[in-house]
Every structure is written in C-alpha cells, then in structure tokens.
Amino acid sequence: MNSTPERPRRGERAGRRYAVALGLIGLPLLIALIGPEFAGPVQPRAVSFSAGEGHWLGTDFAGRDVWRQVLLGGRSVVLVAVAATVLAYVVAVPLGLAAAATRRGWVAEALMRPLDVLIAVPSLLVVLLVAALFRPGPAELVPVIALVAMPDAARVVAAAGTEVAARPAVEALRMQGESWWRITVGYPLRAIRRTLAADAGTRLASALYLVATAAFLGVGVAPDAADWAVMVDRNRPGLFLQPWAVGVPAALIVALSMGTNLAFDTALRTPPGGRGRNDERR
Amino acid sequence: TGGTAEPGARAGTPGEGTPRRGGRLRAAFPGGGANETLDPHLANLFVDVARAKALFDKLADYGADLAPVPRLAAGWEPNATLDTWRVRLRPATFHDGRPVTAEDVLYSFRRIADPARAFRAKAALESIDHAASRVVDPATVEFRLKLPYAEFPNVLAAFGAYIVPAGADSFERPVGSGPFVFGSFKPGSSLLLRRNDGYWDGGPHLDELEFVIAGEESARTNALLGGQVEYAHELNPATARVHEGRGRITVLRLRNSAMQGFVMKTDRPPFDDRRVRQAFCLIADRRELVDGALSGAGEVGNDLFGKGYRYYAASLPQRTQDLARARALLREAGAEGLTVTLDTAPAATGFVEAAGIFKEQAAKAGVTVQVRIGNKDTYWKDILTSGTLASYRSGAMPIESHVSQRLLTGSTTNATHWRDRDFDELYRQIQSTPDEASRTALYERMQRRLHDEGGFLIWGFADWIVATANRVRGVATNAPANTLDWARFDKVWLG
Amino acid sequence: MSADRGRPARRLLLGPVQIAAVVVLIFALTEALPGDAAVALAGDQPDPERIARIRESMGLDRSVGGRLGAWIERLAHGDLGTSLVSGRPVADLLADGFGPTLVLAGVTVVLLVPLSVGLGVLAARREGGPVDRLISALTAAVHAVPEFALGVLLVTLFALELRWLPPTAVGTDGDLLGRPAVLVLPVVVLLSRPVCTIARLVRAGMIEAMASPYVAHARRQGLSGARVCWTHALPNALAPASQQLARTCDWLLGGVIVVEALFVIPGLGTVLVDAVAARDIPVIQGLALVFGVVTVSVNLVADLVTLRLAPRVEVAA
Amino acid sequence: MNDAEPVAVVRALRVEAGGRTIVDGVDLTLRAGRITALVGSSGSGKTTTALALLGEFPPGARVTGEVRVVGGGAVGYVPQHPGTVLNPVRRVGVLLRDIARTRARGRGSRRAAVDAALRAARIEHPEEVVRRFPHQLSGGQQQRVVVAQALLLGARVVVADEPTTGQDALTKQGVVERLAALAGEGIAVLLLSHDLDVVRRIADEAVMLADGRPVGFGPPTRVLPAPERVEVRPPAPGADTDPDTDTDPDTAVRLEVRDLTAGYPAGMRRRVSVLDRVSLSVAPGECLALVGRSGSGKTTLGRCLAGLHSGYRGRVRFEGTTLPRSLRGRTAGQLASVQYVFQDARASFDEGRPVVDQVARTAVRLRGAHPDAARTQALDTLAELGLAAPVAQRRPGALSGGEVQRAALARALLARPGVLVCDEITSGLDGAARVELLDLLARSRERSGLSLVFITHDLAAAARLADRIAVLDAGRLIEQGPAGRILTDPRQTFTRRLVRAAGGAGSRRRGDDHGDPAGTDLPGPPRSGRE
Numbered sequence A: 001m002n003s004t005p006e007r008p009r010r011g012e013r014a015g016r017r018y019a020v021a022l023g024l025i026g027l028p029l030l031i032a033l034i035g036p037e038f039a040g041p042v043q044p045r046a047v048s049f050s051a052g053e054g055h056w057l058g059t060d061f062a063g064r065d066v067w068r069q070v071l072l073g074g075r076s077v078v079l080v081a082v083a084a085t086v087l088a089y090v091v092a093v094p095l096g097l098a099a100a101a102t103r104r105g106w107v108a109e110a111l112m113r114p115l116d117v118l119i120a121v122p123s124l125l126v127v128l129l130v131a132a133l134f135r136p137g138p139a140e141l142v143p144v145i146a147l148v149a150m151p152d153a154a155r156v157v158a159a160a161g162t163e164v165a166a167r168p169a170v171e172a173l174r175m176q177g178e179s180w181w182r183i184t185v186g187y188p189l190r191a192i193r194r195t196l197a198a199d200a201g202t203r204l205a206s207a208l209y210l211v212a213t214a215a216f217l218g219v220g221v222a223p224d225a226a227d228w229a230v231m232v233d234r235n236r237p238g239l240f241l242q243p244w245a246v247g248v249p250a251a252l253i254v255a256l257s258m259g260t261n262l263a264f265d266t267a268l269r270t271p272p273g274g275r276g277r278n279d280e281r282r
Numbered sequence B: 001t002g003g004t005a006e007p008g009a010r011a012g013t014p015g016e017g018t019p020r021r022g023g024r025l026r027a028a029f030p031g032g033g034a035n036e037t038l039d040p041h042l043a044n045l046f047v048d049v050a051r052a053k054a055l056f057d058k059l060a061d062y063g064a065d066l067a068p069v070p071r072l073a074a075g076w077e078p079n080a081t082l083d084t085w086r087v088r089l090r091p092a093t094f095h096d097g098r099p100v101t102a103e104d105v106l107y108s109f110r111r112i113a114d115p116a117r118a119f120r121a122k123a124a125l126e127s128i129d130h131a132a133s134r135v136v137d138p139a140t141v142e143f144r145l146k147l148p149y150a151e152f153p154n155v156l157a158a159f160g161a162y163i164v165p166a167g168a169d170s171f172e173r174p175v176g177s178g179p180f181v182f183g184s185f186k187p188g189s190s191l192l193l194r195r196n197d198g199y200w201d202g203g204p205h206l207d208e209l210e211f212v213i214a215g216e217e218s219a220r221t222n223a224l225l226g227g228q229v230e231y232a233h234e235l236n237p238a239t240a241r242v243h244e245g246r247g248r249i250t251v252l253r254l255r256n257s258a259m260q261g262f263v264m265k266t267d268r269p270p271f272d273d274r275r276v277r278q279a280f281c282l283i284a285d286r287r288e289l290v291d292g293a294l295s296g297a298g299e300v301g302n303d304l305f306g307k308g309y310r311y312y313a314a315s316l317p318q319r320t321q322d323l324a325r326a327r328a329l330l331r332e333a334g335a336e337g338l339t340v341t342l343d344t345a346p347a348a349t350g351f352v353e354a355a356g357i358f359k360e361q362a363a364k365a366g367v368t369v370q371v372r373i374g375n376k377d378t379y380w381k382d383i384l385t386s387g388t389l390a391s392y393r394s395g396a397m398p399i400e401s402h403v404s405q406r407l408l409t410g411s412t413t414n415a416t417h418w419r420d421r422d423f424d425e426l427y428r429q430i431q432s433t434p435d436e437a438s439r440t441a442l443y444e445r446m447q448r449r450l451h452d453e454g455g456f457l458i459w460g461f462a463d464w465i466v467a468t469a470n471r472v473r474g475v476a477t478n479a480p481a482n483t484l485d486w487a488r489f490d491k492v493w494l495g
Numbered sequence C: 001m002s003a004d005r006g007r008p009a010r011r012l013l014l015g016p017v018q019i020a021a022v023v024v025l026i027f028a029l030t031e032a033l034p035g036d037a038a039v040a041l042a043g044d045q046p047d048p049e050r051i052a053r054i055r056e057s058m059g060l061d062r063s064v065g066g067r068l069g070a071w072i073e074r075l076a077h078g079d080l081g082t083s084l085v086s087g088r089p090v091a092d093l094l095a096d097g098f099g100p101t102l103v104l105a106g107v108t109v110v111l112l113v114p115l116s117v118g119l120g121v122l123a124a125r126r127e128g129g130p131v132d133r134l135i136s137a138l139t140a141a142v143h144a145v146p147e148f149a150l151g152v153l154l155v156t157l158f159a160l161e162l163r164w165l166p167p168t169a170v171g172t173d174g175d176l177l178g179r180p181a182v183l184v185l186p187v188v189v190l191l192s193r194p195v196c197t198i199a200r201l202v203r204a205g206m207i208e209a210m211a212s213p214y215v216a217h218a219r220r221q222g223l224s225g226a227r228v229c230w231t232h233a234l235p236n237a238l239a240p241a242s243q244q245l246a247r248t249c250d251w252l253l254g255g256v257i258v259v260e261a262l263f264v265i266p267g268l269g270t271v272l273v274d275a276v277a278a279r280d281i282p283v284i285q286g287l288a289l290v291f292g293v294v295t296v297s298v299n300l301v302a303d304l305v306t307l308r309l310a311p312r313v314e315v316a317a
Numbered sequence D: 001m002n003d004a005e006p007v008a009v010v011r012a013l014r015v016e017a018g019g020r021t022i023v024d025g026v027d028l029t030l031r032a033g034r035i036t037a038l039v040g041s042s043g044s045g046k047t048t049t050a051l052a053l054l055g056e057f058p059p060g061a062r063v064t065g066e067v068r069v070v071g072g073g074a075v076g077y078v079p080q081h082p083g084t085v086l087n088p089v090r091r092v093g094v095l096l097r098d099i100a101r102t103r104a105r106g107r108g109s110r111r112a113a114v115d116a117a118l119r120a121a122r123i124e125h126p127e128e129v130v131r132r133f134p135h136q137l138s139g140g141q142q143q144r145v146v147v148a149q150a151l152l153l154g155a156r157v158v159v160a161d162e163p164t165t166g167q168d169a170l171t172k173q174g175v176v177e178r179l180a181a182l183a184g185e186g187i188a189v190l191l192l193s194h195d196l197d198v199v200r201r202i203a204d205e206a207v208m209l210a211d212g213r214p215v216g217f218g219p220p221t222r223v224l225p226a227p228e229r230v231e232v233r234p235p236a237p238g239a240d241t242d243p244d245t246d247t248d249p250d251t252a253v254r255l256e257v258r259d260l261t262a263g264y265p266a267g268m269r270r271r272v273s274v275l276d277r278v279s280l281s282v283a284p285g286e287c288l289a290l291v292g293r294s295g296s297g298k299t300t301l302g303r304c305l306a307g308l309h310s311g312y313r314g315r316v317r318f319e320g321t322t323l324p325r326s327l328r329g330r331t332a333g334q335l336a337s338v339q340y341v342f343q344d345a346r347a348s349f350d351e352g353r354p355v356v357d358q359v360a361r362t363a364v365r366l367r368g369a370h371p372d373a374a375r376t377q378a379l380d381t382l383a384e385l386g387l388a389a390p391v392a393q394r395r396p397g398a399l400s401g402g403e404v405q406r407a408a409l410a411r412a413l414l415a416r417p418g419v420l421v422c423d424e425i426t427s428g429l430d431g432a433a434r435v436e437l438l439d440l441l442a443r444s445r446e447r448s449g450l451s452l453v454f455i456t457h458d459l460a461a462a463a464r465l466a467d468r469i470a471v472l473d474a475g476r477l478i479e480q481g482p483a484g485r486i487l488t489d490p491r492q493t494f495t496r497r498l499v500r501a502a503g504g505a506g507s508r509r510r511g512d513d514h515g516d517p518a519g520t521d522l523p524g525p526p527r528s529g530r531e
C-alpha cells in the first residue's frame, strides 16, 4: 500500500462549478431585476398563441407579447417565492430545532402537533379561504405561502436536529451556559446546514408554483399577471401551438431553482483533503 | 307558430356516404365528479344535458336558430288569446314499452315545478298554470297559461324540461323515451348506453354509446388522439388550432354557442348614467377581445344577445371602438378619470383574460379599471347583487328567454338591474302578438333600445369546439351547444 | 425531541385529538368559505328563491354548530352522512375515490423509496464527481419542472407518438390494477418531484454521514464500500428523508389533483376539488377525516423512525 | 530481533499540515509476532504516524515518504477516541457481526466469533452489551468494543492507539494480556501509549517521538527511562479519624450528594439502575477521587452532579442549596459552581469553531467577562496546560488526543468553578503533561479553594492529588476515606484487588508519577517551545 500523498488541487474546479451555478441563477435574476426597465410600453393584443409578427417569442394566452411578459414577470416570482421560502425557514428552523432540543415532551408536542393539523388541511382550502376573506396582493401572499411550506420544513428541521441536539457538544454548550439561541439554533444549524440547503432548494420551486395556483384562485398576483409561474400555468393550453410561452418562463424558473441548488452544493462541498484523519478527529 | 328547423348540416367529408350501423362511440365530457346523478331534471352541465338527451326527450327542442322544433310533440296550437295551448303528442314509447302519454307530460312538468324542489327548469315553466292544465286525451295536453305567451313553445324546449314516465322519481336505472337505453353508470366516471331500436325518430346507428368523464381539457384531447374516445367535447381554441387540418382528428366549431360580455348595473353609479354605459361600449375593441380572450375562436358581438338567432336585430349597425366619443360621453356625464372595479373570476373560459384586456382598453380612454378576482363557485350569485361591472357569459337560448330571465323587472337573474316599465310592457306586447312579422318588428324595437342604453356589453360569441375521431360521421356543425343537433348521438355513426 | 419514554404512547393518545382538530378546522374553513352548497348548485342561475329552496332542502338553514353536531353524532354511529348534492352516502363517494388513490400512491411509494434513496446514495458516494454532478443537476432541474408540463410531454411522446402506452386511464372505471399499462405515465409524473426532494435530502445526509468518523472506521475494517454505505452511513442519513417521505405519502393519499386530472383517474383529489367547488360539506368532512387519519399516522411513523435514528436522545439532559 | 518478516514498513515519513510539520523522518518496521511501541509526549505525532499506516492523513496534508503494508489487506485499528467511531444508530452486536461476516460464514459461527472477541476484549456480559447502542456503554466499555472489533478483523497488523485508557487496572491487565497474546499469534502490533508500564511489559521494541521526530529506537528498556517506585503520600494528619464517615462536622461542605440512585431507560418501561443510594460530600478545596471498575457508574455520578443526567432520585446540594436536576434549570451561577470535564473530550467540542473561541465562551457566559478578556484568559489557561496559541487557534479536529483533553479542562476551569468534576482527564497524557496538569489543579485548589471530584483509573494520579478516595463498585459506594488509607490499607476486598492490580499492571507503579516532575522520562524541548 503505497501512499500517494499529493492530492490534486480542487480549487479551480470548484471555481468553475460556482461559475455554472451563478450563471444559472444570474440570468433569471438579471431578467427579474432589470427586465421591467426594458419591457417597453403595452402593445396591442394579437391573437393568442400566435408566432411572428414582431413577437419574436410569439404571444401568450391573452395575445400579449411573450418576451415582454418574460421581462416583466420575474420580479414577483423572485420576490414572492424567495421571500416566502425565507420566511418559512425563519419560522421553521427555530421551531423545529426547539422541538428537537426540548427535553419536555409536552413542549415538543405543543410545538409540533399543531403543525400536523395544518399539514392535514389541503392547501387548496387555505388559499381559497384567504382569497375570499382577504383578497391579498403579492406582499400578503408571502405569509400564506410560507404558512403552507412551514410545517413541512419544520418537520424536516426537527428530524435533522434531533440527533444533533443530543450530541455531547451540545451538552458542553449547556455546561458553558450558552444562550438558548446558540445551543438550540446556532450550533445545530451548522450541523444540519446541508440538509437544510437541500430542503430549502427544493421547496423554492414548490413555492413558485403555489404562487401560480394561488393566482388562479385570486390570491396574490392577478391570474393574467406577468409572472413566470403564472405564465407557465396559464399558457399550457398553447404548449403545442406556441411552446415559448411556457418554455421560456419554465426554463428561467428551472435555471433559478437549479442554480440555487447547485450553488448550495458547491458552497457546502466537503473540503478537499484526506478523509480518514479528519474523521477520526471529529 | 311551431317552427321546423331544417336538419343540421352534417360534418365530415363530402363522400361521407350512407350511415353505417354498429359500434360503440365513447364521448368524453367534462363532468361534475362523483356527485353526478341521472335525474334529467337536475341536468346542469353539458354532460348532464347530453346524457339526458340520449335517454329522454323533450316535447320540443331548439333548432340552430333557437326556434323550437317539435320532438315528442307532434305540433301545438294556441287559442286566440295565446293563453291556452294544446300540444299533440306523437306516438312514442318509453324504454319499458309503455307509451308516452299526456299523463306523463303533466307529471313531468309538475315535478319540475314542485315548489318543494328546486329544479333548474322551474323558472322556465313559471308561465304555466299547472293546476288548470289538463289531459285532453292520452295524446293531447292542454296547457293553461297565466298570461298570453306567443312563444310558449320555447317553454316546451326549455333547458331540462324532459319528459319522464309518470311517477318516476328515482333515476338509478333511468327509463326514458330517448334514442338510447340505460346500460350501466358509475358516477363521475362513465355511463354506458345501448341502442333503442324502437326509437320514434328512427333507431340510432350506434350499438352503444358511452359517456366518459374527463374534466381536464388536455386529457380529453389526449384520450381522443390516443384512440381511447371518439368524441371530445369542449376543447380549447388553442388545441383546436393545433389539430385543425392536420388530419389526425376532426375539429368542429359550433358557432354562436356562448355569448361573452360584461354586465353593467344600470341602477348604480356610474352606470346609472346611460352615457357612461355607452362610453364603455365604445371603449371595447371587440376584435382584440375575441382574439385575446377567445384565442380568435368566435365572432364579435354588437351588445345584443343571440347573434344569428331568430328575431336577432342584425340590421343594427355594428358598434366599434371609438375612444374619442367615449371620452366625450364620459366628459358629458361628468365621469372623467373614472375608476371602476371589474369583477371577474375563473368561472368561465376567457373571463380573466377579457377583463385584463378590457382594463388596458379602458386605460386608453382614461378610465381606470380595477380587476377583482372573485370566487368561481359563488361568482354568479355574487355579481347578481354586488358590484357594478362584471364579466358575463351565457349559453344559447332563445332571445325571448334571455329577455324574460334577465331583463324584466321581475326577472330572477337580472344582472344588469335593468328595470323599466316601458320595456316590460313591450315584452308583454310581443307575447300577445300572434303575428310573427309584427313580433319581429317589435323585437327590433326592443333590441334597438337595448343596443342604445342597455347594461349588457356583449363583445363576442364564442365557438364551442368539439373534436372527433376521423371515422365519426354525422356530427352536426351548425348547432350551437344546447340545441337539438348538438351532441345528438343518435344521428352519428362510425365510418 | 424529548428524552421521555412515553412518547409513542402519548402520540397515540394525541392522535384522535389531532384528527378531531383537523376535522373541526376543515369544517370551520369550509364554513368560512363564501357561498354554500345551494349557491354552488345554483351556478349561473342564482335565482334567490331557488337558492333558498335548495338551502332548505339541504338542511343548510340549520345553525353551524347544529350541523357539525349532527355530523359528529352520525359519525359516532359510523355514518359519514350523505352528500348534499347527490344524496349518495359519503362513504361510497370516498370509497370510489380511495381505490385509485391507494393504487397510485402505493405503486408510487414502492418505486419512490428505492429510487430516491438509490440516487441520493449514488450521488453522495461520488460527491463532486461526474455522477454526482449529473444527479444533482437533474434532481434540481426536474424538481422545478411543473408536473403538468412533464405529464403532457410524456403523454405526447410515449402515448401519442410512440403509442407504447395509453395516454389516459379513460375506460378503466377506476380499476387501475386491471390495466397496469395506464399506471406507467401517471406514476412517472408522480415520482418526478418527490424523487428529487428525497434524493437530495438523502444525498445531503449521506455526505455528512460518509465524512463521519464511524464510517471511516467501518471502512478501515475492510467492509465493502457498498456495505459501509448502505448499512453504516445510510441509517444516519435517513431521518430528514423519512419526514419528507411521510409528507409525500400524505400528499399522495390526499389525492394528487394535477395527475388525476391529466390522466383521468378519479381519486380523492378529484373528490376534494369537486366537493369544495360544490361546498358539499359532508363530503369535505369525510375527506377531512381521511386526511387527518393519514397525516397523523404517517407523521407518527416518521417520528418513530427519527427517534430510532437518534437513539442518544434518550439520555439528553 | 530483526529475524521476523516485516509486514508493514514506514520510511522517511513526513507529514505537513496546517503550515507545520507534524511528523518528520519517521521510520518504522512492524514485524509479525512483535509488538512495536510508539511513545512520546502528547502531540508528538504518534496518532499521525499510526494513521499513515492506514493510509490516512490530516485534511490538506502534504505527505512524503513511503508507507507499505506487505500483502495489503486490512489493518486492525483501535482508535484513541472510541466514542466517535462507533456508529451511534447501530447496536454493538450489529457493528461486530458486520465485521465477523467478512470472515465467518453462517449466523452461528458469526455469533460465536463476536462472542469470543468480546470476551477476549474483557467485556463482561457480552450478551447484554451486544444489544446496546454505543452511547449506552461507559467510556471503558466503548474502548473495549473497538478492541473487540480489531480482534475480530483478524488482520495481520493491528494498530492500537491508547487501548488501555479508560480502563481500570483490573480490566487493563486483561486487555494488555490480550494484546500480548495477539502478538503470540503472529500478528504485528503497533502500540501507541502513554502508559510506559504497559510498554515496558509487552513491547518488543519502542520508537520514541518528540515533536514528530524519532528520538529513540530499540528495546523498551533502552528507550524508556527507568521506572521508579510508587510512593503513596502519607495520609494527611487528622484526616484518618473515621474512614467511613463522609462528612466531617468541622469542615464546611461544598458539595453534598444524598442517596443518589440513578439509572437509564431500557425498553418501553424498564430502567436499569446504575447508581444505588450513593452519598458523599466534598469540602471546599478538597479533592475527592472517584475510582472503580469501568462501568461502575463513575461517569454517571459525575454527570448527575453536573446536571447532565437528570434521571435520578436523591439530592445534590451545592453549599446548602439543592441543585436542579437538569442543568437546563440551573442559573449561570449554579452552572459555574459545578463544572464537568467530559470523558470523551473530542465529542464535546464543536468541530466547526477554533478551540480557543469555544474555551473562552465559558468566561463570557458564566462570568460575564468581556470577550477580549475571556480570550486572553483562555489562551493563558491553555498555555498553562501546555497548549500554545497556534494550537489553540485550530479547530478541534487538528488537535491531538491529549491536546483536546486539556482544552476541555481549560474550558471548564475558565468558569472558576466551585466544584470541578473531572472525568478521566489524564488518560491521554504523557507523564510530564499529566504532572503539569495535576499541579495546575493543585494550584487552583490552593488559590481559589477549588473542590475536585476526580474520576480516574489512575490510582497514582489519585494518590497525588486526592485528599480522599471513594470507591464505586457496581453503582454502590463501597468505601471511602483518606487517600493514603485507601491506597495503603483498603478495607474492602474489591478495593484491595483494585489497588493490587494497579500496582501490578506493570509489576511497578508508573515511576514517572512521583518524584521530580520535570525530570520525567520524556526527552525533547520544553513544552512551551514546542510550536
């Protein structure tokens, strides 16, 4: 067994991977942020799902120019979905970790059981009701989507945190009189960051499409709003007539979600180097 | 008065040839889920009507121009004052062999009108004095009406006015007089029917007819393309455009099937001012609405219901967008810089799109339209009483029905709150006029008034799109949805 | 989670309470929805007099509490009530919907577990390698593709162009197992997103576990790579994935609206959508009961798995 | 002595990591049937060298030299920290059977092999232990389980890194005998140990490392310094009045334990009892050593005091007030007053933050010190314990076993506790470091009246530091009294056996425990200059 000591430098490859991830996020983000500035004025409608005639990506279900809609449609997606996902985790992480860390059974039950009840309620009902009672706009949609995503996230967090909360390192933190926040959230959060990133990355896409469903039911953005997720949903009848109207916004959403996930993956990559020694010394 | 529509033109290639007997046709419809029943008087959705029509008959049905065509009724005669009508029945039998008699007719109508029940057709039969109506002989019914009613045959063809055997109240295994006999039923999923060889209008060509439920449009299309069904009801205009002329399936457009528009509440500001209503009618670019909201599958409207139907005032000039005049009218009415809320909901295809388009058009006339998305399940009730401006649509019905249901002071679904004594009087006058030519003139007068100052902004008439497998023959194309030749599977055969 | 032992027992006791809470909450939400069955039934003929009549005939003129009470009373006798709209027993309606849902969910879960765990493990074992990058990119991408788009594409390709598979389940009348071919595409669509989420969670947990000292130690003992991976690392990676799996079971058993619609499979999702649209409260209540039972039990199982995978909790002070 | 065939060879090994050379120019030849010992002070590179034999290196290390295991194959390895290498979610039996299946066919023979290995590793009640999760074992039991794993593997080379730490003298004897027997079976053993007695007794040759460089090679007698005799400190005058009374009415009581009965949950409703009505007390400035066999409940007792184990009946009082059972209920002051140093020091650190930051937090949180001041204090305390600033600024993963152990002590000391419960804090230390550490504790006792509960297997250390010794056997406190008396004149048979075994582990007590601490056997530059 001859040791082959020199290990290849992996920094360069990581750099390339970051570039791919950032490129994937960057394009949709750029369109979302500056797109509206370049959208230009409202144009007269054409026949829906038609191609050509000055519409280089064709027209959408309501006869509007797809490219213009794409330029306009990123902001709400990015703002609402990202904000909702972030909000969901801002609540779910402390909640889940607190449930994982508490020693009193009833505290854990009091924290988590109501979430089970929420989970059992079809989101369709929740959104319908919110639509009927509050007629919320995009900003108010954020908490609604967060509410739908939060219980699931909290459960995943609690599950990942359960093992961490029982580690001797946590006992040592308690021994040091560390703050509740550091013991319950700070340290475990680092330990479960990979799981959290994987979970959050996939939940983002779900949040996006919930925006579209909600829009159709009258919550948040208008059902014919320029919003990528809404576009994907509403242009589906024309999928074969005018694929761009679904394809382009869907591709942007896929890029956004994929880029986010890959960026997480790259950022959390195991540092290069020997395995064994590192391991023995955890 | 009994009209006779010429049989609808049949689809298919010119050499479609003579009908062939046999085979099973599977027809996919959007449905009402596991809650469906086969009670024809409960019919509500298109699929209910199509199924009821296969199993039952009405006394009359609507032709392509929405004039009543005799069915179980062989004919009808009014008295001089138009308030008593004798209806003669043709010889026909129910599936269990019993003849269809005057007794059955009266039973059916009384069942529908039962105040303890809430059948949809009840409102249409309101004009009949059920207690005074009577059996003359087994083949003749005499209807006594509360008022003179020149267009009473419309009632015989009313939506849901099916004739069931006397005493029938359970429809687990329905017995009707229609062209098909009940086979088996799985609510929310499928209904299988067999040919009724003894049908009075000639037995169907098909051996079997199966209705399958597929709520999603793409599922119906896919099932059709994949050979799982032979007939798909209600396709998207976009889907139609994809497949039209490609030869894989046959796409049929049933013109003038659904009126599309907005309703303005004529008794509430700002629409209590007729100039504002007129301005709104001038704001609409109807072509843009048809193209954008209906994907081009339809015709523009002229703020009048029933384009192409009997008594339609086709001579009135087509209204087009005129923003300058609209602005002027608004200025006159002191309603410059107006802001209105437009209620809409995904309750029907094109609603939300049309609202969005109209919003943009209104902006050009300096009117701010705020689109408010409501709940689709309660939409129709909501807009009946609340709001000022709302999306609206209507299926095919005679112009008379439209007027009596929506535009009279006592109408139950008067969404424009159009309440006008003179107008009511004009309607009464029409119904007391036996002479058809005079009636036509009166109808023109009535529609001119509506065109000028009514609360309906009717911008278009949507095609109803159905598609069939290429071997399906005999499907009528000029039959708006809900009329006699629409979904008339007894005349269809497999080539 | 806490150190006490009575946890599973207490959870079993809490279960009925939770289910009751679900039922009451869903009842309250449906009640709070604008409109009722009469309005929904009246549709575009909202003749007020007719609505009042329908309301009366449905018993909707009774008080809210009275109706819930009557429902619960009937439930105590094992009677789920009858549908307001069709008058059919709710139990029948649910049974009709539950069959297809169970088949779909069952087949999906049976395939989901090995597939997602397999992909996650495969990616984690080669972190940063081409296989991992491929799996990571694919799972991230596929997860963001909407179900209907995937469904439509698959149907177009495999059913309409290649004609290998039937495009919808039309004609099976809910008997899906009788014609397994109709299940293929729906199950693939159903699998698409959960496979991605669970695989990503497994991958994340596996990377963590594979870098742990106990896995390194297992490797030193000459155990085969596969064994180290599957029996030493994997159990430590499964807790979050098991929760997500529970969520997926929940989702599948609650009815999967898009797939049911796309493939014409009248499962519980369709029943729910129809019942909500019709404001058919007895049916919604019946569904609430099903959802409550399903959610509470799958969550309980997931939590027991989580606790088993963190045995040290029992000594946590 | 060079006649047996070499089975593993290390030539000119040089390992650089974190910008410094950890191991430089180490040569090692392991021969079949021979025990080679690798000795040297804590942090001298022993573990690094041993892991190189397994082909493992610190992350980001630059490695030159040659490592060759003749014929390849697995190398048995007993790691220094058993706690972290045992899979937390798998039962001990499964972990062992997994290894057995690579060699034995059939369930029966696997089971037999596992059983034999557990017995060979001196585990009592193996049938009970196989059903447990690793965390349900005491530190010493875990250590023996990893020894059993190495035995099961049947490798031709076995590397044992501190296999006897955490074992009481009686058990240690057994483990040592087992290692010797292993060599007798023709297996090459590399023994890394601070326990020079053990090395002298069983090693065929020894390599001594200092700062990563080999500084001695040859038979142990030549390489290692000559041992000295055990000297037990004469009993303090007046302390021997009533040996079995744990309270002295004259002195104040700082910590008092009354009728402590503790256990662990086992199965749905059962509990296993680990401590049975233990009562003891510690006076201010006093050191009570707690000794007993591995698995007798020492750690459990310590954890009860610290509030880390709350499943007990009875009472723990600090200066007259009953302490809440769980440390979650304790105030900062109460936390500071009773501190605990974990037996498995490595597991008690957050692997993501530099050691010094973690150590300093104690002062910040429990004494309200300013973060900068806390850091200075942390660095000072660490330096006193022989951990220079550059070491302290690394993450725990980059510290040697003895180094983390000392860091853990520093972390607890920074609370300026009234009572410090030390759980096996000298097990990973060489003689000199141990002496330094004990002296530091002694100074603290004098300076600030620190009371110590000193859990140890090292009777010599106990003798050096403790005023009194309490002996635990199977959860019962069977004897306690002045240190001198217990060590010289134990009354209970069990204590007698324990003391005898400690004395006889190498026929002599560790000579380096007493006498001149600076003149210990380990050459090399002064500790403070090690970096």
Ligand SMILES: Nc1ncnc2c1ncn2[C@@H]1O[C@H](COP(=O)(O)OP(=O)(O)OP(=O)(O)O)[C@@H](O)[C@H]1O
Pocket: D017, D018, D019, D022, D040, D041, D042, D043, D044, D045, D046, D047, D048, D049, D058, D059, D080, D391, D394, D397, D398, D399, D400, D401, D402, D403, D428
């Ligand atoms: N990744 C690393 N980066 C920098 N220094 C390291 C790293 N890993 C270990 N060291 C240092 O290398 C030295 C040798 O470590 P090693 O674990 O080999 O010592 P040891 O002889 O086994 O000590 P002990 O007896 O305390 O276990 C220690 O001072 C340690 O701090």
Ligand SMILES: Nc1ncnc2c1ncn2[C@@H]1O[C@H](COP(=O)(O)OP(=O)(O)OP(=O)(O)O)[C@@H](O)[C@H]1O
Pocket: C315, D135, D136, D137, D138, D139, D140, D141, D166, D167, D168, D264, D265, D266, D272, D274, D292, D293, D294, D295, D296, D297, D298, D299, D300, D301, D343
């Ligand atoms: N979580 C647990 N569940 C069940 N039994 C346990 C648990 N933890 C420890 N034990 C058992 O309790 C007994 C006492 O353990 P403890 O750790 O207190 O021993 P110890 O005296 O510190 O031993 P060592 O010297 O080996 O560290 C042991 O037999 C051990 O197996």
Ligand SMILES: [Mg+2]
Pocket: D046, D047, D048, D080, D161, D400, D401, D402
């Ligand atoms: Mg070491």
Ligand SMILES: [Mg+2]
Pocket: D138, D139, D140, D298, D299, D300, D343, D423
């Ligand atoms: Mg211990």
